[in-house]
Amino acid sequence: MNTVLWVVLPYICLTSFVVGHFWRYRYDKFGWTTRSSQIYENRLLAWAGPLFHFGILGVLVGHALGLLVPESWTSAAGISEDAYHAVSVSGGTLAGLMTVTGLVLLVYRRRMTPSIFRATTVMDKAMYLLLGAVVAVGTYNTLVINLLGAGHDYRADVAVWFRSIFVFQPDAALMAGAPIAFQLHALLALGLFALWPFTRLVHVFSAPVGYLVRPYIVYRSRDPLGAARAPRRGWERVGS
Numbered sequence: 001m002n003t004v005l006w007v008v009l010p011y012i013c014l015t016s017f018v019v020g021h022f023w024r025y026r027y028d029k030f031g032w033t034t035r036s037s038q039i040y041e042n043r044l045l046a047w048a049g050p051l052f053h054f055g056i057l058g059v060l061v062g063h064a065l066g067l068l069v070p071e072s073w074t075s076a077a078g079i080s081e082d083a084y085h086a087v088s089v090s091g092g093t094l095a096g097l098m099t100v101t102g103l104v105l106l107v108y109r110r111r112m113t114p115s116i117f118r119a120t121t122v123m124d125k126a127m128y129l130l131l132g133a134v135v136a137v138g139t140y141n142t143l144v145i146n147l148l149g150a151g152h153d154y155r156a157d158v159a160v161w162f163r164s165i166f167v168f169q170p171d172a173a174l175m176a177g178a179p180i181a182f183q184l185h186a187l188l189a190l191g192l193f194a195l196w197p198f199t200r201l202v203h204v205f206s207a208p209v210g211y212l213v214r215p216y217i218v219y220r221s222r223d224p225l226g227a228a229r230a231p232r233r234g235w236e237r238v239g240s
């Protein structure tokens with residue numbers, strides 16, 4: 001059973017993640033979108049969108065540090081376990097709460113705005129359910145177990161298991177001994193990875209990063225020949 005959960009399942013889900021993205025790009029290039037609903041409602045979105053997205057970016061950075069950086073590296077750099085715990089639990093709590101609040105507002109907005117609710121697909125609902133569950137259990141782990149409770153050193157089991165998957169030396173025993181809430185969080189996350197390519201979450205890989213530096217107004221010079229030139233067929237390249 002442990003081999004199925006912590007070896008077979010991770011590889012199935014990660015294969016679905018990788019192959020699914022290629023498949024989606026190949027067969028549904030024009031459906032590769034956030035399916036933005038900004039046009040229907042902007043007041044709540046203006047708060048909920050940034051709250052969720054900045055929160056989840058913080059969560060991502062936290063996961064990269066917590067799961068990918070071995071404990072031996074931070075202690076070799078002179079960072080004590082107490083100092084690591086203090087930084088990770090405070091950063092994790094802030095990022096987790098921002099993500100949960102943003103997500104609750106996004107789902108509330110989607111349910112309460114009739115035009116957005118009508119545009120919500122079955123796949124959207126499945127995705128929100130799974131994403132909500134992953135985020136809720138993750139935040140429970142940080143808040144209830146690591147901030148308020150006795151704490152669990154996930155860098156000694158969950159993180160080592162996570163890395164073992166990517167070096168093709170999966171170690172199921174590490175996860176088998178982890179607390180149930182950490183196991184559940186990882187299983188839900190694997191489910192989310194499997195579903196990811198078939199949902200609007202594909203937009204993560206085409207985030208409009210250029211928006212951060214684009215000019216507000218684009219000036220273009222006039223065509224020097226103006227109306228004197230006969231129009232050409234099809235698209236014309238926009239010059240300067």
Ligand code: HEM
Nearest residue numbers: 059062088092096134135138139141142146154158186189
């Ligand atoms: C297999 C993949 C994953 C593993 C092994 C994992 C592991 C963990 C661990 C160990 C914690 C507790 C951190 C702490 O207490 O400081 C955590 C927290 C959390 N996780 Fe994950 N996670 C995974 C994927 C995800 C994904 C895909 C999401 C969301 C899309 C997510 C969202 C969260 C959130 C919101 C928290 C609480 C805030 C935080 O500590 O950053 N996790 N996760």
